[in-house]
Amino acid sequence: MATTYAPHFIASETTSSSSNPIKMAQDELKKIAAYKAVEFIKSGMVVGLGTGSTAKHAVDRIGELIQQGVLTDIVGIPTSKKTHEQALSVHIPLSDLDTHPVVDLAIDGADEVDPDLNLVKGRGGSLLREKMIEFASKKFVVIVDETKLVDYIGGSGLAMPVEVVPFCWKFTAHKLELLFKESGCVAKLRICPETGDPFVTDNSNYTIDLFFKKSIGDLKAAGDAILRLPGVVEHGMFIDMATAVIVAGDGGVTVKNKER
Numbered sequence: 001m002a003t004t005y006a007p008h009f010i011a012s013e014t015t016s017s018s019s020n021p022i023k024m025a026q027d028e029l030k031k032i033a034a035y036k037a038v039e040f041i042k043s044g045m046v047v048g049l050g051t052g053s054t055a056k057h058a059v060d061r062i063g064e065l066i067q068q069g070v071l072t073d074i075v076g077i078p079t080s081k082k083t084h085e086q087a088l089s090v091h092i093p094l095s096d097l098d099t100h101p102v103v104d105l106a107i108d109g110a111d112e113v114d115p116d117l118n119l120v121k122g123r124g125g126s127l128l129r130e131k132m133i134e135f136a137s138k139k140f141v142v143i144v145d146e147t148k149l150v151d152y153i154g155g156s157g158l159a160m161p162v163e164v165v166p167f168c169w170k171f172t173a174h175k176l177e178l179l180f181k182e183s184g185c186v187a188k189l190r191i192c193p194e195t196g197d198p199f200v201t202d203n204s205n206y207t208i209d210l211f212f213k214k215s216i217g218d219l220k221a222a223g224d225a226i227l228r229l230p231g232v233v234e235h236g237m238f239i240d241m242a243t244a245v246i247v248a249g250d251g252g253v254t255v256k257n258k259e260r
């Protein structure tokens with residue numbers, strides 16, 4: 001796993017900078033990115049509703065605009081049980097991929113964004129449903145504060161999650177570690193801090209968090225190799241899936257667009 005990933009063309013980038021940049025709280029930046037993304041929603045759309053502290057702002061805002069009558073005939077497709085509950089609480093009509101197999105636009109956060117707009121997702125535990133819904137989306141808008149930008153996938157030194165079946169998870173974790181031995185990979189079962197038990201996903205699976213000391217090289221090859229391991233359900237690399245990334249920072253908001 002050490003060949004080079006060929007970069008893709010970023011179609012366009014627009015920045016609205018603040019002439020008087022001030023230091024903003026991280027949550028404020030998340031909200032700014034989320035509100036900007038919601039501007040892309042039009043009445044009548046089927047919308048993928050992301051999971052996490054950034055996507056939460058987008059879901060609240062969509063609910064608000066529906067209540068105000070600004071957005072009508074919206075159908076939301078939640079990417080987790082948690083988002084499902086939140087969306088119901090703000091009165092967003094909901095459905096699923098079985099009924100609405102084509103999603104017009106999905107909005108979600110990310111844990112890492114590389115220069116080619118590839119992502120790491122799933123540190124909040126929801127990667128499988130997110131990937132299914134975002135794969136089904138004509139447009140996938142990612143919302144982040146600038147701390148999520150990395151030079152390469154895994155570059156934050158934090159987890160790249162892999163959802164696995166609970167059966168013999170140690171075997172699967174060991175195979176994952178071996179796969180990325182050259183990158184100094186360490187595989188850890190995710191544990192609930194409150195109970196000390198394994199973290200269980202919405203799909204009743206476990207999560208193995210992979211930590212890399214250096215780049216894993218070709219992301220598509222790495223992703224394919226992970227998916228070939230029996231026991232793996234899905235990984236948290238979202239390669240060539242984002243069509244736009246909205247980055248909020250102290251200097252303003254940048255929208256990076258990419259052709260899929």
Ligand SMILES: O=C[C@H](O)[C@H](O)[C@H](O)COP(=O)(O)O
Binds near residue numbers: 050052120126130
């Ligand atoms: O599983 C969680 C999702 O992939 C989140 O979108 C991701 O972890 C980013 O979350 P946050 O916006 O809370 O940083």
